[in-house]
Amino acid sequence: MGAAPNAAAVWGRTEQQDFRSRVRGTLLGGxxxxxxxxPLDGLTLDGIHAEHGDEGLKQLVPVYGRTGAITAATQLTLFTVDGLIRAQVRRDTGAWHPPTDVHRAYLRWAATQRDWGPDLRRKEDGWLAREEWLYSRRGAGQACLLGLGNDVMGTLDRPKNLDADGAEAATRSAPFGLLVGWEPQLVFQLSVECAVHTHGAAEAYLAAGAYAVLVHALARGDSLDAAVQRALALLAARPGHPPVADALKHALGAVRQGMPTAARVGELVGDGDAPGVLAAAVYCALVSDDIRHGLGLAVHHDGPSAQVGALCGSLLGALHGETALPPAWVAEVEGRPTILELADDFAMEMTQGAALHGPAGASAGWLARYPRA
Incomplete structure (x- = not known):
């Protein structure tokens, strides 16, 4: 990353409320x-129908021992947010390299996958890493576990897991798009630089960058069609972009092919690599004004249901805000208080960070939550 970008110049009360709603919507929707x-991961469409009926899931059902349980994708998304806030706070020291702060946050997540619980003596870990409910193993992919298995940070020059082409990096990348005061090309670059901590295949890290740009455009009030065009424009300059660009164009073309079907979603998903998962999520968001319908479409197919669902949910949440989400579902999401608290902290940092910390002084409570160390 280069020099620190400037924050948005003016945040009126209405703008702050709208932004907070979109941040909450993005994290809760995902x-x-x-x-x-x-619960549908690993099932074919026929298997889904055999287990849940011809209409499939119409409500949340138990998985990992409880209703509303999240997977590693949401865990890592929360730690992405934590890392971005920590980057802003550490900027006061003159240090500015968000990929490093996000990588450190991912290492804190990795500790939740091997430790029994938080080490309360480690004050430098901040508050999120002390949330005991996050210390659960929830299907993290091998690329994430291997990439974060040591302290070495992947970079574009030396990415981790060169053959890893899955969508796990994309599923944790929505928070980069919530940096609405940044220019889109910087959002793309940061997402890519953080994707290579675990995923070194071009189609995986470019899909993560494109997805962050989609969320960014929606969080700034653009339509999803306009957001896709923005992502395509930024992809065009990147080596290795054709698989991701072609997948997004395929999603746009599928919208014009009639009523949405599970077969069409499955065809977009293809082999379940990052471009296919991204394309399916974008398609489901494009053809659905109703969030229940969009998420239902996103998870009923032969591919990785949770990944497509998470990407689609964050797109719809960024587009419509938190109040458009189904309240009966929101009420059952595991860790909802933590997700909302983190979302509100992010919104406050991005809109009022100067009042919380700076060269002239800082809130002791804020620095205890997001230490500069």
């Missing part, structure tokens, strides 16, 4: 798609 799809 969690909803994640938990709705998790």
């Amino acid at each position: 969690a909803l798609g994640d938990t709705l799809g998790a």
